[in-house]
Amino acid sequence: MRKNARTAGPLLAAALAIGVALTGCGSTSQSGQTTSTVATTTAAAASAATTSATSSASTTPTPSESDSSAATSDPSPSAATDGSESSSSAPATVAQDIDAACAALVKIDAVPQPSSDSDAPPPAAVNKQFGQAVEPLLEEALAKGDAELAESLTVLQGPVEAAASDGTPIDTEDEKIGMALAGYEAWAHKSCGFQTVDLMAVDYKYQGAPKTLKAGVSSIAMMNHSEKGEFHLALVVQPKDPKITTVKQLLAIPLPELQSSVDIFGAAQAPPGATGGVLLDLAPGRYFIVCPVAVGNKPDSADLHMFHGMAVTFEVS
Ligand SMILES: [Cu+2]
Numbered sequence: 001m002r003k004n005a006r007t008a009g010p011l012l013a014a015a016l017a018i019g020v021a022l023t024g025c026g027s028t029s030q031s032g033q034t035t036s037t038v039a040t041t042t043a044a045a046a047s048a049a050t051t052s053a054t055s056s057a058s059t060t061p062t063p064s065e066s067d068s069s070a071a072t073s074d075p076s077p078s079a080a081t082d083g084s085e086s087s088s089s090a091p092a093t094v095a096q097d098i099d100a101a102c103a104a105l106v107k108i109d110a111v112p113q114p115s116s117d118s119d120a121p122p123p124a125a126v127n128k129q130f131g132q133a134v135e136p137l138l139e140e141a142l143a144k145g146d147a148e149l150a151e152s153l154t155v156l157q158g159p160v161e162a163a164a165s166d167g168t169p170i171d172t173e174d175e176k177i178g179m180a181l182a183g184y185e186a187w188a189h190k191s192c193g194f195q196t197v198d199l200m201a202v203d204y205k206y207q208g209a210p211k212t213l214k215a216g217v218s219s220i221a222m223m224n225h226s227e228k229g230e231f232h233l234a235l236v237v238q239p240k241d242p243k244i245t246t247v248k249q250l251l252a253i254p255l256p257e258l259q260s261s262v263d264i265f266g267a268a269q270a271p272p273g274a275t276g277g278v279l280l281d282l283a284p285g286r287y288f289i290v291c292p293v294a295v296g297n298k299p300d301s302a303d304l305h306m307f308h309g310m311a312v313t314f315e316v317s
Pocket of ligand 1 (some may be wrong): 232292305
């Protein structure tokens with residue numbers, strides 16, 4: 001699950017505004033320690049739900065029901081006579097399985113989010129669909145993860161359940177929710193053993209950007225070291241036209257056409273001083289990381305960070 005950018009218009013142009021709500025998000029980091037991570041998908045991502053990761057998410061919504069039912073359906077009432085101290089009740093807890101928890105988080109991040117465009121809020125049915133896709137994954141991650149992960153995920157349980165039951169929108173502007181999203185991304189980055197990318201965003205470029213990555217899950221963390229108070233994103237996109245392989249070619253696409261010219265996989269985002277993260281399951285191919293935030297966070301501006309150097313490309317093989 002990601003925090004939405006409030007984007008209305010063409011592409012990412014508006015992936016801004018988000019910064020405001022997150023600024024207070026407990027970032028105490030001065031030197032690369034991850035304290036505040038929030039992943040994002042722009043509104044565009046919801047409509048660009050054509051990624052391979054997306055489809056896998058929706059086809060695997062069931063958290064190992066067989067495991068738990070097996071554990072709790074043991075009918076043997078006379079088991080207590082075997083002398084064990086565990087008496088008759090089967091343990092209700094599911095064994096911790098970090099890999100399973102991590103896999104569930106990857107699927108959560110791949111669920112396309114309803115647009116949070118305040119001018120055109122998504123219908124309840126869309127929120128409901130989102131909640132219903134995320135809920136079993138969240139439960140799976142909670143059941144299999146450790147106590148530290150649970151701290152973040154339990155905060156998300158209520159909002160996700162509400163979305164699933166009646167389409168109540170998840171208020172991603174809420175600081176507690178933002179922190180919880182941040183928390184699970186940070187946990188995954190250090191705990192899951194995924195390939196990791198640690199980007200540093202400055203005004204206006206990415207430091208530490210990869211040239212190549214292995215296919216599979218990557219955890220991308222982006223530290224925002226802006227000195228101008230700029231919000232930054234690391235938005236991962238893939239052009240639909242495979243002939244586009246260079247940053248120059250990508251940025252030559254007219255802005256109004258850019259959104260429909262790429263598949264959006266997700267983004268790490270962070271206000272100044274904080275770190276954002278995202279989990280992405282990437283197939284082989286050419287990808288780009290761009291920052292679609294406008295210089296100075298000016299609304300409706302087309303003067304985006306990506307035109308000032310915040311655009312890089314990498315190959316997944
Ligand atoms: Cu930026």
